[in-house]
Amino acid sequence: MSSCEICKENFGTTKDGQVVDRYTMDNGRGMVVQVMTYGGIITSICVPNKKGNIGDVTLGFDTLKEYEAGHPYFGALIGRVANRTGRGRFTLDGESYQLAVNNPPNHLHGGIRGFDKHVWDAEVIDKVLHLSYTSQDGEENYPGEVKCMVSYEVTVNSELKINYTATTSKATPINLTNHAYFNLAGEGTENIYDHNIVMDADFYTPKDDTNISTGEIVHVTSTVFDLRSPGVKMGDNINNVPGDNGFDHNLCLSNHTGHLRWIARVEHHASGRVMEAFTDQPGVHFYTGNYVKNCKGKGGNLYATFSKQCIETRGNIQALHCIQVQYPKLTKHFN
Numbered sequence: 001m002s003s004c005e006i007c008k009e010n011f012g013t014t015k016d017g018q019v020v021d022r023y024t025m026d027n028g029r030g031m032v033v034q035v036m037t038y039g040g041i042i043t044s045i046c047v048p049n050k051k052g053n054i055g056d057v058t059l060g061f062d063t064l065k066e067y068e069a070g071h072p073y074f075g076a077l078i079g080r081v082a083n084r085t086g087r088g089r090f091t092l093d094g095e096s097y098q099l100a101v102n103n104p105p106n107h108l109h110g111g112i113r114g115f116d117k118h119v120w121d122a123e124v125i126d127k128v129l130h131l132s133y134t135s136q137d138g139e140e141n142y143p144g145e146v147k148c149m150v151s152y153e154v155t156v157n158s159e160l161k162i163n164y165t166a167t168t169s170k171a172t173p174i175n176l177t178n179h180a181y182f183n184l185a186g187e188g189t190e191n192i193y194d195h196n197i198v199m200d201a202d203f204y205t206p207k208d209d210t211n212i213s214t215g216e217i218v219h220v221t222s223t224v225f226d227l228r229s230p231g232v233k234m235g236d237n238i239n240n241v242p243g244d245n246g247f248d249h250n251l252c253l254s255n256h257t258g259h260l261r262w263i264a265r266v267e268h269h270a271s272g273r274v275m276e277a278f279t280d281q282p283g284v285h286f287y288t289g290n291y292v293k294n295c296k297g298k299g300g301n302l303y304a305t306f307s308k309q310c311i312e313t314r315g316n317i318q319a320l321h322c323i324q325v326q327y328p329k330l331t332k333h334f335n
Contacts (some may be wrong), residue, residue, distance in 0.1 A: 012064035018119045025154040039116035040077030050272025059181040073179040076116035082177040086212040111140035144172035181308035184268035188301030193235030199227040199264040201251035246290035256282040279313035
């Protein structure tokens with residue numbers, strides 16, 4: 001399948017004087033994706049509805065200044081380790097490490113200055129955008145140098161493909177993902193209650209009151225986490241998550257073989273938009289934006305609680321991947 005055309009524009013300069021570019025990928029069939037070099041952030045995904053009207057289905061901001069001011073990881077490339085590390089501590093090869101506690105009492109999404117807050121080098125090769133960044137040994141107190149490359153490709157079939165590769169100089173935790181927030185009715189729409197979801201996950205991992213996995217792996221049958229049947233409406237489930245106000249949970253995907261496979265489908269009947277997710281990873285963090293309340297985004301739109309959802313494919317949170325590896329292939333397909 002052929003890829004799209006890519007053009008580049010200046011998107012501003014960071015507080016410390018680094019130039020940030022934004023790349024626009026247009027497949028010529030109504031799908032346009034924009035990615036900037038600051039944090040590898042997906043700033044927009046525009047796709048048509050059933051009437052042919054184009055709408056942006058990802059949350060974010062209009063300016064670099066707003067992203068730099070702090071945000072809930074809108075569209076961001078997350079690393080070194082996605083999600084929370086309990087108390088910011090881990091032990092590897094007999095040595096203990098203390099990371100920044102930037103989401104008390106835990107470490108979150110790579111720390112105070114994770115991968116989402118660095119300017120990445122960019123290169124376009126064969127109509128694919130390649131971003132690269134070298135994380136130095138000791139950065140955010142993680143061991144080892146990490147050379148990371150992430151590619152973004154938009155196809156004529158309205159697929160957004162994201163491929164991650166990380167090579168380390170020594171053992172270190174790595175778990176990468178993208179943190180795009182989706183609303184298929186269009187960013188700025190009040191909620192996602194009328195979205196239907198199906199997810200191929202037989203198990204989920206319960207968490208404690210600090211959002212850290214308890215180590216249990218529980219079958220989803222007869223729980224609110226059972227999203228395996230088509231037609232599960234978000235409005236019927238989102239307020240019934242025990243001990244939580246919405247979803248913020250790791251689910252263990254079924255039929256994990258290490259190969260790319262279908263794992264989820266989200267549908268919004270009113271617009272006719274459908275998003276399907278594919279990954280080669282064993283886990284997905286499903287998040288409904290519970291902690292994002294009344295955030296002013298693009299065009300002054302107010303992002304309310306439950307106005308978005310994240311499908312963050314990655315390794316399961318019990319595991320730390322500490323060898324030289326090739327990292328997740330993620331495809332999001334819009335119909």
